[in-house]
Amino acid sequence: MSGHVTVAPGRPSAAWTVTVPGSKSLTNRALLLAGVAAGRSRLHGGLDAADTAVMRAALAALGVSVEDVEPGVVAVGGLTGPPTGPAVVNCGMAGTVGRFLLPVLGAGAGRFEVDAHPQLRRRPLGPVLGALTAQGAEIDGDAFPLTVEAHGLSGGVIDVDASLSSQFLSGLMLAAPLARADTELRFRATVSAPYIGLTAAVMAAFGASVARTETGVTVRAGGYRACEYHVEPDASTASYFLAAAALTGSAVTLPGLSRARAGQGDIRLADHLVQMGATLSDSPGGLTLHGPAGALTGVHVDMADATDVFMTLACVAPFANTPTTIEGLANVRVKESDRLAATAENLRRLGIGVEEGHDSLTVHPGRPRPATRLPTFEDHRIAMAFSLIGLRVPVTLEDPEVVAKTCPTFWELWPSTGAEVRRW
Structure with a gap:
């Protein structure tokens, strides 16, 4: 630059x-869930910027159709469930792509090669990688670039360190409905806590069930369904x-x-x-x-x-x-x-x-x-x-x-x- x-x-x-x-946080959550939902979703008022372009490109690499159907409206669909490899994905500089997409890849099947801009390579991933390996994913690398050998996620009780970023917890929440069984994510503390409620609200719009507990959140397995989603500013x-x-x-x-x-x-x-x-x-x-x-x-x-x-x-x-x-x-x-x-x-x-x-x-x-x-x-x-x-x-x-x-x-x-x- x-x-x-x-x-x-x-x-x-x-x-x-x-x-x-429109909100970047809402747009990238909604794009991702629309990509793995059953049916074709329409997103209204979403952000068109570098971070959301990265999410769209990543979804396209996984076989998702993302189409501008009229000004301010995007139609998304194609997978009707977690992705299947092999695939090569780049997360650019977008933390919301890197930290949200990895758990969804772990819920899929096959080999995924994932890289990012040097700026994002410096940012930590440990808590989310640990939670994924605990559910059966095989991950080669502790930061971008890395490779995910996915066999689906087991669900169950998972302890998450969300003290560095709420994005770790949000990513695992987004992937949880795609697991084989219900998931209980337990955490002691989180920064930017309102984003956990934001994630749960977007998930609910796409048909998922999320319940807050004294120790964390419980997410029911069952996947997502398409919807009309309106992104606030x-x-x-x-x-x-x-x-x-x-x-x-x-x-x-x-x-x-x-x-x-x-x-x-x-x-x-x-x-x-x-x-x-x-x-x-x-x-x-x-x-x-x-x-x-x-x-x-x-x-x-x-x-x-x-x-x-x-x-x-x-x-x-x-x-x-x-x-x-x-x-x-x-x-x-x-x-x-x-x-x-x-x-x-x-x-x-x-x-x-x-x-x-x-x-x-x-x-x-x-x-x-x-x-x-x-x-x-x-x-x-x-x-x-x-x-x-x-x-x-x-x-x-x-x-x-x-x-x-x-x-x-x-x-x-x-x-x-x-x-x-x-x-x-």
Whole structure:
């Protein structure tokens, strides 16, 4: 990747509306389940971005038909059950593909060769691989690239370490209805816990039965059936626009998104912005956030359930009148980048005082100095979060095309905030 984008303060409208693309998390879960369901599903409003393109390509390599039938509608089907090898699959940079697809391959039969981008090769897989070998899969390798010799999954009682990522548990849940017997997944703790509920809800839409227990979740065997599935807007992408309204004292409305109904944990960022002084309202027209007329106030929050948007809050924090401390961030060090270190480094480049802990970040108030070159660390969320700084002082970000991972239209949408955007 190459190029730069300069974001500079402009003239925000008092009230504005922006429609963000569909949720990546929901789209990739739904694509995968539609691929192994009996019958042909139609997905409405799904995300069209690099991560979802990787899932579509992976499914196509397994024999799934994925067809754009009209704008915003995709028809998916073909396997009517777990996949059969041999097949070669590449997961690109998409954690949701790598960690969701592996268990489904384990539920299948035959040999599967699986690789990924070097960035994803660095990310851990141990907990999901251990759970699959416990159910009968033979796996050669402990990280991408690896080979799966699949003989179906036995089901039964499986202990899962979900302390690093909820995606491990979600992947095993998604595959469990394809096992030979019911599966009880037991875990002591998980980060980004709302994503477990999100996974269960998508599974239920495709006909699976998931029950929460005191020690984990129980999933009935029986497979999936096709359905019409509607994808809600992406709460992670919405976070940047909510934060923009908080920073500019304006009001943003996000059609199709509701604080009361959203299944995505990242919508909780809106609550933290309310703590800082914003106001929030739900209506049939969507979710509306009003930024405060006066100064923002710093907060002390635990974001273990919404780690993908901690950077959004960290980039609002310099403009508050008191420090902000964010905790619960240990797992962000094994994302697309070490997001905790990357966020702290960029804030320091901007002249902002920060204190970086093992799983926490404290950001002190201050006026960022203009930046002529901020790295994005090959990380889409770093690029989008630090565009918030440009609402107050000019910043130039490297490799702006990284946003294509989850929101290819981000730089076309960002001027809605009132910012001036120049790509070069």
